[in-house]
Amino acid sequence: MPVIETHNLTKSYGARRGISDIELSVNRGEIFGFLGPNGAGKSTTIRVLLGFLRASEGSAQILGHDCWSDSTAVRQQVGYVSGDVRLYPWLTLNRGLQFTGQVRGMDLRSHGLELAERFRLEPDLPVRKMSRGNRQKVALVLALAHKPQLVVLDEPTSGLDPLMQDALMDCLRDMAKEGRSAFFSSHTLSEVETLCKRVAIIRDGQIVSCEQLETLRRQAPRVVHLTFESPDAAAAVEWPNFIRLQSQDGSRCELHMDGAATDLVDWAATQTLTDIDVSPPNLEAVFRQFYGDQWGADR
Amino acid sequence: MKGLLLKIFLETRWPVIFFGAGLAAIMSILTWVLPTILGDIADVFQSIPLIKPLISALLGVDPDSQFSAQMTQAFLWVHPTVLCTLWGHEIMYCTRSPAGEIDRGTIDFLLGLPVSRWKLHIAETIGWLASGIIILGIGISGHVIVAQQFVEKMQPSLSAISMILCNLMSMYIAVGTIAMLVSSLSDRRNRAMGVVFAILLVSFLLNFLAQFWKPAEPWARLSVLEYYRPAEIIQEGTLPTTNIAILLTVGTICWITAGLILRRRSICTV
Numbered sequence: 055m056p057v058i059e060t061h062n063l064t065k066s067y068g069a070r071r072g073i074s075d076i077e078l079s080v081n082r083g084e085i086f087g088f089l090g091p092n093g094a095g096k097s098t099t100i101r102v103l104l105g106f107l108r109a110s111e112g113s114a115q116i117l118g119h120d121c122w123s124d125s126t127a128v129r130q131q132v133g134y135v136s137g138d139v140r141l142y143p144w145l146t147l148n149r150g151l152q153f154t155g156q157v158r159g160m161d162l163r164s165h166g167l168e169l170a171e172r173f174r175l176e177p178d179l180p181v182r183k184m185s186r187g188n189r190q191k192v193a194l195v196l197a198l199a200h201k202p203q204l205v206v207l208d209e210p211t212s213g214l215d216p217l218m219q220d221a222l223m224d225c226l227r228d229m230a231k232e233g234r235s236a237f238f239s240s241h242t243l244s245e246v247e248t249l250c251k252r253v254a255i256i257r258d259g260q261i262v263s264c265e266q267l268e269t270l271r272r273q274a275p276r277v278v279h280l281t282f283e284s285p286d287a288a289a290a291v292e293w294p295n296f297i298r299l300q301s302q303d304g305s306r307c308e309l310h311m312d313g314a315a316t317d318l319v320d321w322a323a324t325q326t327l328t329d330i331d332v333s334p335p336n337l338e339a340v341f342r343q344f345y346g347d348q349w350g351a352d353r
Numbered sequence: 354m355k356g357l358l359l360k361i362f363l364e365t366r367w368p369v370i371f372f373g374a375g376l377a378a379i380m381s382i383l384t385w386v387l388p389t390i391l392g393d394i395a396d397v398f399q400s401i402p403l404i405k406p407l408i409s410a411l412l413g414v415d416p417d418s419q420f421s422a423q424m425t426q427a428f429l430w431v432h433p434t435v436l437c438t439l440w441g442h443e444i445m446y447c448t449r450s451p452a453g454e455i456d457r458g459t460i461d462f463l464l465g466l467p468v469s470r471w472k473l474h475i476a477e478t479i480g481w482l483a484s485g486i487i488i489l490g491i492g493i494s495g496h497v498i499v500a501q502q503f504v505e506k507m508q509p510s511l512s513a514i515s516m517i518l519c520n521l522m523s524m525y526i527a528v529g530t531i532a533m534l535v536s537s538l539s540d541r542r543n544r545a546m547g548v549v550f551a552i553l554l555v556s557f558l559l560n561f562l563a564q565f566w567k568p569a570e571p572w573a574r575l576s577v578l579e580y581y582r583p584a585e586i587i588q589e590g591t592l593p594t595t596n597i598a599i600l601l602t603v604g605t606i607c608w609i610t611a612g613l614i615l616r617r618r619s620i621c622t623v
Contacts, residue, residue, distance in 0.1 A: 106464055107619040126469045134465035138622075140458030144363055153363075156356030157466045193462065 055118060057082055057204050057235045058103065062112035065102050073098050073259040075112070080204075080237055085230050087250035087267075088239040091345050095259040096239040097137050100208050103237075104134055117203060130158065133197030137208035137239075139190050143182035147175055150196050158200050166199035172221055186213040198225060205229065206237045211245055223249055243341055255344045262344050267337075274335035275310035278318065281329035282307070294321050310339065357468060357476035365446065365484060372442040373488040377495030379434050384499040384507045387432075391425050406564035410557075412584040422506050427584035429496065429507070430517050439521075440528055442488055443481075444549050447532030450477050451615055452545040458622045474612040477533070485525050489518065516592045517583045523600035524581040528553065530607035537611040537618070553577075577603075 058080035065072040073095040080086040090096050101107040103114055105125025114121040116128045141150075147170055148163075155162040170177055173191040181189055190213045197205060205226070211219045226236045226249060240246050246253055247267065254264040263270070278297060282288040282305045293299055296317050297309045305328075311318055315332055322330055394416075398405045409415050411431040416424050429435070450473065454460035463473070493514070500507040532549045539545040556576040563573035573579050580596035 101621065104465065106461070107621060108617075126467050129465060130467035132465075134461075136458075136461035136465070136622075138458060139462075140622075141462055142360075142364065142459055149363070153356050153360050154466060156359060157468055158356075196462075197465070 055082075056080060057084070058086075058114075058116050058237060060099075060103075060112065060114040063099070063102060063109055063114050064111040065098055065107055066110045071095070071259050072110070073102070073256075076256075076261055078254060078261070078264070080235055082235055083230050083233045084252060085226055085236045085238060085250050087246035087253035088237060088256065089241065089243065089246055089253055089341065090239075090256035091241055094256045096241075096256060097208055098259075099256070100134075100206055100237075100239060103206065104129065104132070131203040133200065133202035133205040135190075135193045135197045135205075135207050135210050137212075139186075139193040139213075141181045141189055141192060143180065145181045145192070146179060147177040147192050147195060150192060151177075151199060154196050154199070160200060162196075162199040165201065166195055169195045169198055169225070172225070173218060187215060187218065190214055191218065194222060194225075198229075202234065204235045204237065208239045209241065210238070211240070211242070219245065243338055247337060255341065257344060270340050271335045271337060274337045274340045275312055276315070276335055277333040278309045278311045279329070279331040279333075280307050280309065280322070280325075280327055281305055283326045283328055287326050291325065354472060354476055356466075357473065358479065361476060361480035364449070365480060368442070368445065369484045369487055372438060372484075373491030376435065376438045376488055376492030379432075379438060380429065380492050380496035381499040383429050383432055383435070384496045384504055387425050387429060388422075388504060388506050391428065407561060410561040410564050411578070413579075413582040414584045414588070416584075423587045424584060426507055426509060426513075427587045430521065430583035431578075431581070435492075438492075439485075439488070439525060440553055442484070443525065443529045444532055444546050444553075446481050446484060447477075447529045448536040448539075448542050448545040448549065450536065451620065452536040452539040453542040455540045455620060455622055456542040460620055461622055464620065470616045471612055474533075474615055478608065481529055481533075482526075485522070485529070489521070489525075493518070513587050513590070516586045516590075520581055520583065520586060520593055520597060520600075523597045523604070524577055526604035527577050527580075527600040527607070530604040530611065533611040534607045534614070537614040540621075 056079045058078055060076050060078045063076040063078075064074050066074075076095075076099055078099075088096055088099070098107065102109050103116060103121050105121050105128060108122050117131055119125075119127045121128055145153075147166070151162045151166040167177060173195060175188060175191050175195060179188070181192065184192070190210070194207075194210060197207075210222060214222065223245075226238070229236060238246065238250065250267060252264070252266050253270070255262050275298075277300075280288075282291070285304045288302060288305045288307055293309070294317070296313045297311045300308045300310055302308075311332070318330075318332070394404075405416070408428070411433070412424065412427055416428075450463075451460060454463055464470075496507075497509070500509060528549075531552060532545070535548045535552075536542075536545045539548070556578060559569060559573045560576040560578040562569035577600065580593075580600050582593055582596060586593060
């Protein structure tokens with residue numbers, strides 16, 4: 055049984071764009087990336103999944119429970135951190151563990167304090183005295199302390215320093231090893247790339263791709279730099295169909311290559327080249343293609 | 354539920370103590386000074402004619418030119434500062450959730466926990482009723498202590514105080530549930546507070562206008578003050594069951610409606 059399953063999930067806000075026909079399936083033990091530019095519908099999808107918003111059409115289930123009518127049961131097994139973390143000013147981590155522990159009917163103190171140590175968090179510092187990053191850490195600890203079957207994180211690394219980002223990634227990997235799942239939204243490709251095996255890309259409220267990252271990598275072009283003996287030689291060359299010229303600077307050309315490098319090697323042997331540089335598959339180019347014009351604006 | 358009540362306690366303990374202490378101070382001072390002030394009220398009625406309908410509106414009966422001991426005692430319970438303190442607390446408390454939580458963005462954290470919205474509504478209601486009882490309890494203790502120690506004329510009878518408290522609590526419930534209803538419809542706490550304040554202001558004005566403007570009389574039935582009559586309770590010595598029933602009916606309808614709206618509405622902080 056999938057941990058998250060949605061069919062034709064739609065939420066409309068009247069004139070404002072919502073989400074439309076979202077089809078998702080997240081498996082047990084999977085860290086699933088949910089990518090999209092700002093305003094694409096990531097948070098709306100998450101809010102529908104957690105029962106904050108009622109879907110206009112379609113269905114969404116988490117661990118077999120309907121996300122709207124049975125949302126309390128859903129949230130019993132889910133940890134959630136919102137995109138823009140806002141906590142009560144009086145809250146300390148200790149009080150939070152006590153309060154959320156009572157709500158969840160379990161003692162969260164021991165695992166919560168372990169996580170606090172991992173995230174280097176002071177348990178008795180009130181939220182009103184915390185930096186944004188520390189508030190984010192409190193929210194993460196409170197979301198993870200009850201060892202949820204699924205953790206839903208809406209752009210969780212914003213505000214965290216690189217070390218804490220690594221700590222979070224480690225936590226999520228540990229969760230996945232234990233057969234628990236994570237649904238991870240982001241507009242930053244690099245963090246999804248290091249963590250997730252499968253990603254869905256949302257744009258303008260619709261899923262434009264839902265693939266294994268490896269599959270996307272195979273689709274991704276490689277960036278090739280070729281240096282010719284002279285600018286004239288570079289200008290005169292006829293490019294084969296598996297490479298596309300992106301730019302030329304004198305005798306140096308930047309190209310995008312589809313397919314295997316062997317074709318390039320065979321073709322290059324017939325040219326007057328002084329240097330060849332082939333980069334790993336450029337996933338960013340694939341995402342740019344999916345994001346379209348919004349990508350540039352959001353970066 | 355225990356966790357939610359703990360959260361409510363942590364959030365509201367200081368405001369409840371401050372409102373309680375404020376009410377105690379106001380009621381003690383009024384107990385002390387009202388007999389003196391109202392003793393000379395005939396002169397005030399003559400110099401400022403608008404005062405009499407204002408006091409009549411609050412009391413629900415014509416105080417004549419001489420304030421009796423009973424009227425003086427009753428006036429304490431309808432004094433605008435007493436009502437404003439109680440209503441101020443209600444407006445602040447009952448707009449905390451969901452309007453206040455949505456407004457400050459903490460609803461995401463709260464609703465991320467496994468609590469049903471009905472449970473949230475019930476927990477808020479328990480906290481609100483308990484806080485009302487505590488504030489009134491502290492306030493009344495101020496009045497009783499000052500009356501018993503210093504102002505014999507203001508010494509209340511236990512039965513009269515009990516009946517007035519029943520009437521006051523039912524008005525507290527009606528006003529609070531109206532605030533809860535407005536809050537359940539709103540995403541902005543300031544807006545919700547403003548709407549409830551406007552409702553109370555209109556309620557007060559209707560009651561006031563009905564004293565000297567005939568067309569306003571039928572509309573005065575829409576005012577909560579129309580059903581809160583300590584003067585009649587002290588004069589007649591009977592519990593105003595009809596008034597209490599009306600206020601509690603309004604309260605029940607508003608409370609259930611607020612809960613249903615909260616249960617069914619989409620909540621979005623972005």
